[in-house]
Amino acid sequence: MADDTPAGPPATLSSPAEVVDLLPPLADAVLLLDFDGCLSGLVDDPEAAVPADGAVNALVALAARTRVVLVSGRPVAFLRRQVPIEVGVSYAGGHGAEYAEGADEVQPLVDVEVVQRRRDAAIRDLDDLLGDQPGWYVEPKPTGVAVHSRRVADPTAYLDRVREVLASHTGDDMVVLPSHEVLELRPAGVDKGTAAEHLLGDDSRLPVSFGDDVTDEAMFAVAVDRGGMAVVVSTEPRHTHAVARVRDPDDVVAVLAAWAERA
Numbered sequence: 001m002a003d004d005t006p007a008g009p010p011a012t013l014s015s016p017a018e019v020v021d022l023l024p025p026l027a028d029a030v031l032l033l034d035f036d037g038c039l040s041g042l043v044d045d046p047e048a049a050v051p052a053d054g055a056v057n058a059l060v061a062l063a064a065r066t067r068v069v070l071v072s073g074r075p076v077a078f079l080r081r082q083v084p085i086e087v088g089v090s091y092a093g094g095h096g097a098e099y100a101e102g103a104d105e106v107q108p109l110v111d112v113e114v115v116q117r118r119r120d121a122a123i124r125d126l127d128d129l130l131g132d133q134p135g136w137y138v139e140p141k142p143t144g145v146a147v148h149s150r151r152v153a154d155p156t157a158y159l160d161r162v163r164e165v166l167a168s169h170t171g172d173d174m175v176v177l178p179s180h181e182v183l184e185l186r187p188a189g190v191d192k193g194t195a196a197e198h199l200l201g202d203d204s205r206l207p208v209s210f211g212d213d214v215t216d217e218a219m220f221a222v223a224v225d226r227g228g229m230a231v232v233v234s235t236e237p238r239h240t241h242a243v244a245r246v247r248d249p250d251d252v253v254a255v256l257a258a259w260a261e262r263a
């Protein structure tokens with residue numbers, strides 16, 4: 001598994017035009033993109049997340065000229081609904097637990113039977129704990145379960161108990177991944193770094209990656225190790241493997257659209 005410890009200094013805030021100047025020629029690059037908080041704004045209802053204006057058009061233009069890979073904690077099925085591009089786009093869902101090329105069948109990279117048995121047991125315990133607690137959202141995934149606290153007025157009252165429930169379902173095969181206002185039970189041994197390595201394989205082109213969350217750092221590390229680059233999406237400076245920072249998904253779309261038009 002790639003080292004996901006953000007070791008570097010905070011990346012400099014850049015304008016979209018400044019980031020485009022840093023990018024390699026499209027023909028020499030592979031694009032690795034997170035979805036939530038990167039292509040889509042963060043919203044209270046995870047099911048309501050949609051790509052920012054212009055994102056899909058920019059990706060269609062890029063996918064015609066290079067390889068585009070979406071790398072997300074979301075299921076492949078969700079990513080396909082939101083970014084329905086059949087040629088030139090690959091999907092890594094569940095933090096690398098499942099893959100698909102374009103419209104091809106989804107390929108799991110974990111023992112789905114074991115993972116789903118763990119997931120279902122965790123969901124039963126979470127429903128018992130949170131069933132009548134307002135705001136908590138338990139999101140079943142093909143390869144795990146995410147518990148969202150974004151809509152909870154005061155998550156502290158139940159957060160430790162949610163952690164305990166999830167921890168009781170971990171082991172050699174499952175781990176808990178904390179990210180921004182989400183706790184997720186997911187397969188051990190996969191993350192966005194392993195996903196990036198798996199999808200890139202012996203592709204020697206330069207990975208260019210965008211993402212907003214700590215879970216993206218493993219993917220950033222792979223991109224930088226392979227001679228590419230990473231751009232973190234954040235309104236605040238933070239320690240990261242990324243070499244540049246933009247503010248929000250609109251900035252990401254501006255970069256992608258301008259890159260697609262560059263000769």
Ligand SMILES: [Mg+2]
Nearest residue numbers: 034036037213
């Ligand atoms: Mg994200």
